[in-house]
Amino acid sequence: MKEGDREAMASLYDGHASAVLGLLVRLLRDRAEAEEVLQDVFLQAWRQADRYQADRATPRGWLLMMARSRGLDRLRSRTARVRREEESEGTPSSPTRATAPEVVERLAESERTHQIRRALGTLPTEQRIPIQLAFFEGLTHTEVADRLAAPLGTVKSRILLGMRKLRTALEPYRP
Amino acid sequence: MNVSPHDPRWQDLLPVFALEALEGEDRRQLEEHLASGCATCRAELEELKRDLAVLAEAVSSVEPSPEIRQRLMDQLPGQSPKIVPFGSRLNTAAAPSATDDSIAAPSSGLLSVGLWRGLAMAAALTGVLLGLATFWQQRELGAVRYERDRLVGQLERNHGQLEELRSEAKALASEVSALTSRQARQVVLAGLEEAPGAKALAYVDEVQSTARFYAFDLPATPSGHEYQLWVISAGVPASAGVFTVEEDGSARVEISALPAERPIDAWAVTIEPSGGVPQPTGPMVLLSS
Missing domain, CATH: 1.10.1740.10 (RNA polymerase sigma factor, region 2, helix turn helix motif)
Incomplete structure (x- = not known):
């Protein structure tokens, strides 16, 4: 390559x-x-x-x-x-979502993908959702706060806490 | 630029920054701070990027249209076959023996000119034959080397694909065994007034405390809303995740840890604000029988 x-x-x-x-x-x-x-x-x-x-x-x-x-x-x-x-x-979507036509594709996804998804699923919902919205949906922190009807500061601290937990959860999958 | 003093505030903002979700003055100031060369913040940002590169792998796959691949390959600059440099090596290898002039006439006059000429011609012929032999050997050797490299490359790619297929098969087997295992219990959900045509199935593994939920013919949720799945145990609903439906009204949710204490009395789906709520507030669309 x-x-x-x-x-x-x-x-x-x-x-x-x-x-x-x-x-x-x-x-x-x-x-x-x-x-x-x-x-x-x-x-x-x-x-x-x-x-x-x-x-x-x-x-x-x-x-x-x-x-x-x-x-x-x-x-x-x-x-x-x-x-x-x-x-x-x-x-709006979340990573656990999939549709029937996607099921076949989802089945073909690797075990690693499933494990990473499970690791993400270990985060408390209030920390997971803002991270998902920012990372997978591309929302800015202001947009995340609007979407969740939460104060900006709360969103920032939930992301901070969530990312800390995520590091531990994702550790086995880091290169 | 002098390194601006490290402040724990930056550490708190770095995760939002790494997600490229930070805006306004915070973003400007943090960029300035990073540009000033704060090693602590730079190192943490690198770590966060590594975490996100792993997190990205959680995404669901979508198969691209087949023509995209061809279009991409057409756009790549062409590459000459790898045998070309080998060919140039060939010429170099063959050249010395073909032009070898080490058989110049000796100064001795003992041999007649005719004999010398004969010997010289024979020697020259031998040289040419040796040169040709070397040429062919080198070419053969080069071709073998090229073929070996090609096969090794192919083997490595095959090995990679085999590994991927193995893990895919493993994931597939796990899905099938979950759906067909002795401990899998099937729960049927029927549509209520909000979506009378909708239906859903949940396959529950109570031993592993996991479940797979498949819904069909659900209408799209209103803007700013999602469906939320609930498991009800002893009259208390607990969220099992939020989901949306595709254009055909289908959806699938994988539950890696059931939220309720066993036994689960009922399953339900309600329409709730995006992101979900701690307790159901919206209209119920599906309920287990």
Whole structure:
């Protein structure tokens, strides 16, 4: 991959594209736009393969963080915030959610994914929800506070406590 | 720029910052502080990013359209086959023997010119043959090396795929065994007035205290609302998670730890504000029979 090997790229794509698209669809709530960003992410991975550091993230984690960063840029560059509100109408989500067509895909997900999900599930709900809203839905802390009808300070401290607990819970899965 | 003094306040804001959710003056000041070179905050930010790179893996997969892969591969710059550098090595290896002039005539006059010429020609021919042999050997060797590298690469990729398939099979087996195990109990939920056509099934493993919940034909929730699943034990409802439905009205919830003390008397689903509430407040849409 570091030498720009096409086969390695194809293998990377086959192994992780569905996870990356899952994150982008969740963030952008627009499949066409998410697939557009998906391509950009893998092109970026191709160009920046030499920046990958195995001690910092798994290849999937690295790709997902690149995807999240690009996805957030897209999300926040949407000038009409109202539009997003309309798009998100009735579709707020949580990581435990899945639909029948997704079940087959979910079944095929690795045990590691399930374990990480379970680790997230160990957080108290009041700490887990703000982290999920910020991380997977791309909300800012002000938006999280609005969504949960909670004071800003409370949201910040719940995120702080939640992230501390998460570190312990995710420790076995860190590279 | 001088390093601005470390303040515990920054440590408290770093998680929100790492989530890229910090805004306004807090964000500006923290960015300035990080830019000033505070090693403590920078190190903590790196740790948080590592945590988030793991957390990201919790996401549900969505299969991309097949044409995306092709479009991506088409956009990658082309790459010459790896045999090219080998070919250049070939020429270099073959060259010395082909141009070897170490068989220059000796100064001795003992041998006739004709004999010398004959010997020289034979020697030259031998040289050429040796050169050719070396050339072919090198080429063969190069081809074998190339093939070996290709197979090793293929083997490594296959091994990776095998590992993935193994873990997928394991996850699948675990799901199937959970649904079919002796201790799995099936609970049927029927739609109430709010959603008369809706139905749901819960597979409960009371020994492991886990459950899988599948709902069908549920209407979309109003803006700012989600469905919340409850397990009711001794008349007390406990939340088993929130969920939303897809366009076809289906949903699935995996419960890794049932919130209620056994035995569970009933299962229910209500419509609640996004994120869920500690106790049910909204209309009930599904209830176990």
